[in-house]
Amino acid sequence: xxxxxVITQRDTVFMKDVDAQSxxxxxxxxxxxxxxxxxxxxxxxxxQANQIMRGVQLGLKEAVLNCRSLWMCLSCSTCSLxxxxxxxxxxxxxxxxHMARRQNRITVPNVEKxxxxxxxxxxxxxxxxxxxxxxxxxxxSLRVFTDLDLAPEVLKxxxxxxxxxxxxxxxxxxxxxxxxxxxxxxxxxxVRP
Amino acid sequence: xxxxxxxxxGCSAHGFSVDYEKSTQAVCGALGIRLNDxxxxxxxxxxxxxxxxxxxxxxxxxxxxxxxxKADANExxxxxxxxxxxxxxxxxxxxxxxxxxxVDELLDNPAPAVFPEVISVMQGIARRFDANALAERVKKxxxxxxxxxxxxxxxxxxxxxxxxxxxxxPTLMESMLTACGAEVVDFPLKTVCCxxxxxxxxxxxxxxLSGRILALAADMRADxxxxxxxxxxxxxxxxxxxxxxxxxxxxxxPVLYFTQAMGLALGVPPGRLGIEKLRVNAxxxxxxxxxxxxxxxxxxxxxxx
Numbered sequence: 001x002x003x004x005x006v007i008t009q010r011d012t013v014f015m016k017d018v019d020a021q022s023x024x025x026x027x028x029x030x031x032x033x034x035x036x037x038x039x040x041x042x043x044x045x046x047x048q049a050n051q052i053m054r055g056v057q058l059g060l061k062e063a064v065l066n067c068r069s070l071w072m073c074l075s076c077s078t079c080s081l082x083x084x085x086x087x088x089x090x091x092x093x094x095x096x097x098h099m100a101r102r103q104n105r106i107t108v109p110n111v112e113k114x115x116x117x118x119x120x121x122x123x124x125x126x127x128x129x130x131x132x133x134x135x136x137x138x139x140x141s142l143r144v145f146t147d148l149d150l151a152p153e154v155l156k157x158x159x160x161x162x163x164x165x166x167x168x169x170x171x172x173x174x175x176x177x178x179x180x181x182x183x184x185x186x187x188x189x190x191v192r193p
Numbered sequence: 194x195x196x197x198x199x200x201x202x203g204c205s206a207h208g209f210s211v212d213y214e215k216s217t218q219a220v221c222g223a224l225g226i227r228l229n230d231x232x233x234x235x236x237x238x239x240x241x242x243x244x245x246x247x248x249x250x251x252x253x254x255x256x257x258x259x260x261x262x263k264a265d266a267n268e269x270x271x272x273x274x275x276x277x278x279x280x281x282x283x284x285x286x287x288x289x290x291x292x293x294x295x296v297d298e299l300l301d302n303p304a305p306a307v308f309p310e311v312i313s314v315m316q317g318i319a320r321r322f323d324a325n326a327l328a329e330r331v332k333k334x335x336x337x338x339x340x341x342x343x344x345x346x347x348x349x350x351x352x353x354x355x356x357x358x359x360x361x362x363p364t365l366m367e368s369m370l371t372a373c374g375a376e377v378v379d380f381p382l383k384t385v386c387c388x389x390x391x392x393x394x395x396x397x398x399x400x401x402l403s404g405r406i407l408a409l410a411a412d413m414r415a416d417x418x419x420x421x422x423x424x425x426x427x428x429x430x431x432x433x434x435x436x437x438x439x440x441x442x443x444x445x446x447p448v449l450y451f452t453q454a455m456g457l458a459l460g461v462p463p464g465r466l467g468i469e470k471l472r473v474n475a476x477x478x479x480x481x482x483x484x485x486x487x488x489x490x491x492x493x494x495x496x497x498x
Contacts, residue, residue, distance in 0.1 A: 040386040040402055044395070072395065075240065076346035076386040081360050088351070097244065114394040115241035122242075122253070126235040128204035137393060146393060150431060154209075157470050159431075165207045171233035174256065174301055181299045182249045 010059035018056050022095035028085040029053040035079035035089045045069035049079050049089055056092070070097040071108035102191035113140040119179070126167030126175040130160050198317070199266030199309065200228035201257060201280070203273035203423070204236050209431070210273075210423035212467025216452035217272045217314055219465045223456070224322060224330070228270065231261045237279040240390045247286065252299040254283035258308040259300075269309045270317040272452070274347040274422045280311040281354050313348065315421055315451065316357070319365055327372040332460030334374025337481040340454065341380040341415035342366040343406060345425040349384055360384070366451050370419060373458035378413050382406050387428045400439035403428045407436055407444040417447040417478055419454050426450060430472045447475035457482055 015026055035049040036042055047055065047067040055064040064070075070093060079089035106112050117136035121129040138146055154160050166172050186193035206214035221228050234257050242250035258280065261269050271277050287293045287304060297303045312320075322330075344363050352360035361384050367377045387406060388399025407429060410418050420426045429436075430448040437444055448471065456466040463469070463479055 041398065043401075044398055072391075072398070074346070074386050074389045074391065074398075075244070076389070077350045078346070078361075078386070080351055090351075094244070094247075098246065101245065108394075110394040111391075114390070115244055118239065118241040119245065122236045122238065128208070128236050128239070130205075130208045134393070141394075147396075149434070153431065153472050157472065159209045159211065159470060161208060165204070167233050167235050169233050171235055175235050175253070177301060178249075178252050178256070178299050182246065182252070185298065186246075 005058060005060070009062065011061040012059055014059045014061045014064075015056050017099070018092060018095055021099070022088070022091045024087050024092050024095075026053060026056045026087065026092060028087055029057065029083075030085065032084060034082040034084065038078040038082050040076060040078065041069075041072050041074050044072045049093070052096070053087070053089065053092070056096075064096060065100040065103065065105050066107055068107050069093075070100055071106075071111045073097070104192050110141050110143070113137060116140070121164070123176055123179040124172070125164045126172035127165050129164035131162060132164060194267065196268050197264075197266050198227065198229065198268050198270055199231045199261040199264055201231050201234055201237075201261075201269055201271040201276060201311075203271060203276040204239075205273060205423040209427055210450075212470035213272055213423055213426070213450045213452065215465065215467040216450055216456050216461075219461045220318070220452045220456045220459060221314070223459045223461055224318065226317065226321060229264070231257055231266070231269070232264055233260060237276045239275050239279065243279065243282070247282075248292070248295050248299065250279060251283040251286055251292070251296045254280050255287065255296060255300065255304045255308075258284065258311075259302075259305055261309050262305045262307070266309045268317070269311040270314050271311065272314045272421075272423075274313065274345060275424060277311060277313050278347040278355065284308045284311065285354055313357075313421070315365060315369070318455075319369065324368050324372040327369060327455075328374075331373055331458045333458055333482050333486040335370065335454060335458050335482060336374045336376075337485045338416045338454075338478060339376045339378060339414060340370055340417055340419050341378050341410040341413060342370065342383055342451075343380065343387075343410075343418050343420045343425060343429070344384050345420070345422045346384060346386050346389070348421060366419065366421065369451065370454060373455055375454070375458075378415055380410070380413065380415075382409050387425045389424060389428075392428055392432055396435060397439065399428050399432065400435045403432060404436035404440040404442075404444075407433065407446050408440060408442060410446055411442075411444050415446070416481075417449050417454075417475065419449050419451050421451050433473055445473060447471060447473045447478060449475060449478075 077090035238253040349357040388402040
């Protein structure tokens with residue numbers, strides 16, 4: 001990261017795009033490292049939060065948008081709170097994740113598969129349907145043994161209803177329409193929905 | 194202005210946090226706070242929606258806010274910090290006309306100009322009952338219990354959106370539990386992340402982060418962790434064995450919703466608080482409270498499971 005940077009790999013408008021989409025000023029970062037020091041997910045990051053901020057400043061678009069950290073961010077926003085320059089680092093991370101997704105850069109596919117499984121049940125029922133989320137996630141990820149160890153407890157405590165709670169009075173269909181319009185617009189704009 | 198309250202239970206209220214819902218209803222019932230559901234409410238989109246797209250997330254939230262407005266509500270209570278965060282973020286982002294226009298495109302009809310204020314059930318109770326008012330209503334003091342409070346990330350952060358006191362050291366739950374008679378420890382990890390929604394796709398992350406919280410609560414000799422978030426509760430309670438396995442330790446730490454702890458203090462029967470739904474058995478805590486309330490001085494040895 002700190003090694004010599006190949007000038008031709010720098011994207012000079014990248015920081016401007018990130019600033020505009022996140023309403024932040026990434027150039028204000030002076031690398032104090034508070035964001036990284038407080039990050040609970042740093043132990044699974046390939047690029048630390050402060051390195052990502054520096055990467056944005058330097059226009060290292062490829063490195064930043066392909067990094068695993070964007071997907072492992074827990075959105076706890078401890079980084080934003082502790083930034084001495086009041087940069088909402090979590091908002092920058094979310095913006096970068098949105099940018100990466102729109103360009104089909106999915107570095108940690110299972111995380112995205114979980115999100116889609118969740119949103120699929122909302123699209124159909126208008127509300128989350130937990131067993132449906134699990135079933136769809138297992139199908140997508142082929143991780144057949146996901147949380148199998150929890151099944152006996154969950155069944156014993158009767159915590160998960162087998163039937164989905166569908167929003168009544170046309171509510172589920174209204175959510176289906178919101179999701180459809182979102183998908184159609186994303187396709188129109190040429191980005192991953 | 195008269196306050197008309199609407200209630201947004203959130204999806205988990207009908208799923209894995211049915212005990213939170215039950216105890217919220219019981220406590221609000223005991224305090225005379227009426228909770229009328231927003232008609233035909235839908236999912237707020239939770240983490241997956243805003244992780245994918247903030248406009249989609251806002252559209253899902255705004256439909257709920259719109260239904261609350263149609264029900265004449267000017268205050269919206271929700272027990273779940275994730276729902277609270279999404280609803281408050283959506284209302285804030287809708288102040289930007291360009292954002293609002295993009296969200297309106299996704300909705301059946303344009304969003305209303307003004308939204309009701311969205312606050313947590315915890316704040317809703319605190320607004321109506323200060324510590325003294327709560328203490329007056331306590332029937333079975335939590336005196337024998339040493340509790341650690343855990344808020345998670347979303348209740349207090351980002352500070353400018355959530356407006357929940359100090360974003361790294363909120364103290365509302367402590368005030369309420371102290372009013373209920375409990376001894377509350379000063380818990381340093383109270384707003385440090387439990388691993389959130391990574392329990393399914395990245396289990397090791399959640400097991401490690403939750404394990405740290407449970408280990409500290411055990412080290413501080415807390416009888417239980419008290420939480421306000423369905424996802425935190427699931428990570429700390431239902432997934433406690435996964436955290437124990439990762440940490441190679443036994444915690445056996447009961448994890449109660451704050452409404453369950455308050456309910457016990459207000460004299461609500463445990464059966465109406467969903468205590469039996471907790472994976473880590475909390476009956477030992479009830480025995481201690483009962484023993485203290487009946488004036489028994491007999492030691493309650495080995496009551497922790």
